[in-house]
Amino acid sequence: MSGFKSTDRYIASRDLEVAVNAAVALQRPLLVKGEPGTGKTVLAHEIANSLGHPLIEWHVKSTTKAQQGLYEYDAVSRLRDGQLGDERVKDIGNYIVRGKLWEAFESGEQTVVLIDEVDKADIEFPNDLLLELDRMQFFVYETRQTIKAKHRPIVLITSNNEKELPDAFLRRCFFHYIRFPDRETMEQIVQAHYPDIKQDLAREALTVFFKIRDVPGLKKKPATSELLDWLKLLMIEDLSPEVLRSKEQHVVIPPLHGALLKNEQDVHLFERLAFLSRRG
């Protein structure tokens, strides 16, 4: 079968391809977890691109309710209109605001729905969407109509692991954990994003990058997105690879480290290590 494959801009490992294709084939949601900055959200864009479907994004916040993805009944404006004697008030349908899932269900073609950072919401959020994601339909109480998906959308759900997801919800999903890419994959990813980068610069930068990730005790390890930002900076500044080359095992603070280390404690830790290695 054809399905989803790595593109020249997004390098997907084989296990990710299998997981996506399984989710597409069986029309079940795919739950993706992984370190921040390993391309969970970008994945949805790439699936939509490679399958040629429109993408509908639903970004979840701590205040998001499951109902908001279906529809909302704006009672307050109806009440206000009622008191002002507006004609619109006679039809309750005027006050039903459609949510992202409704949009996806009503769409004339198959869509890709991204439910981003599902763990940010209340612990009951996934449970409230069980039936809707299973049957791809829901009932609007106010207007007594059932909204049914014309084409079952491909649903991608990302999570940063802030909350445990309920078992009943998990049972209905495929699951994939994006592992941090190894050096080889990382080289491909860098190639995909900056095809005209100087080879020796990329090599030195990757060495420095993986060395930083190996430093014990970092609060936030830099991930793929940080590496790409940093490389862009290095390219703009047109630094020569020699600057990055450290004297063997010694730890040196890399130039433009602001793109990699996002935390002043981490920078301090690094300065201390650099100081120690100079002395030692």
Place this chain on the structure above:
Amino acid sequence: MFASFVLALRSAGLPASITEYLTLMGAMKAGVADYSIDDFYYLCRATLVKDERHLDRFDRVFGEVFKGLEPPEGMPIQNLPEEWLKALAEKFLSKEEMDKIEKLGGLEALMKRLQELLEEQKGRHQGGSKWIGTAGTSPFGNNGANPEGVRIGQQEGRNRRAIKVWDKREFKDLDDTVEIGTRNIKLALRRLRKFARQGTPTELDIPETIRTTANNAGYLDLKMVPERHNTVKVLLFLDIGGSMDEHVRVCEELFSAARGEFKHLEYFYFHNCIYERVWKTNRRRNDNMTPTEEVMRKYGPDYKAIFVGDASMSPYEVSHPGGSVEHWNDEPGSVWMERLTKHFRRSAWLNPRPRNAWDHAMTIGMLRKVMENRMYPLTLGGIDEMAKELNK
């Protein structure tokens, strides 16, 4: 067809169900894994595992059940003690040394020899050229340099030969009985949350608004309520010094996570067992003691008491008056523990020592009895269990 695999997963503690099994069958039928073992492995993983903490266990079961599927070059990992395989050192061999390593005569012979050695050897081993362990030149173990070696539990394939993904067990440190970090602890502690509305009114109170609007002859009269906040109250008792020194890091993490998570958090230190006094600062502990009686008077039964300690000491320190190693105590520690657990109806003990070591110290059993079995290991799983118990 793969029912035995699903059953094996379940007996290994993975929550795989009929639904997932049927999904897997459906996906196979749809041709997602076209006759490729790797794809089949990935598909099984995406279908049957729903939590990255279970990935390691999944890999182990997969390797066991589908032993015949993998090419004969790999071999299933034996149950080697963890600590052997911790890669403690890297040893770089010279060219001559490499040459010196004789091939021991094909794979069969290697496997047989490994079995023999496993029988023969009874401890952790590092370096050297015969035993199984790390950084040696024996053909068995990891981080070694025997060109014909069998890799056991190495972090990543050094030369990428003969490694099957499920034997690599890359997701090892995500098992929830191993890793623990401030953020993770915070998430586990969140289970203890209890919400109540306090503070400035910022949210629309719909039932009240409807009522007052009706009273107001239909004209809108908005009513607000305060937002919900976490109001759980926690009292931490931390064992400090002595045998607790080796657990300092994990206790610090627990402490800072608890500080961040709970608004109403109070803490006291004790040594080994609680007697008639506890203290808040370790440096000036001698002139800064708080009588335990006062703690019970000041903090009501609505506080949840959590004791953190390894509970490992001499039995006298728990059972006898005067047993304390630091001062003369008129009443035995168990009496004080009983008093505290009676006062704080929701209480639990977190023990940084692993559960399987609990039988080694007699006092752990004694304190467990006092706690009515509410003792949990200081791991994410343990904190989770504790939170469930405290919320009952």
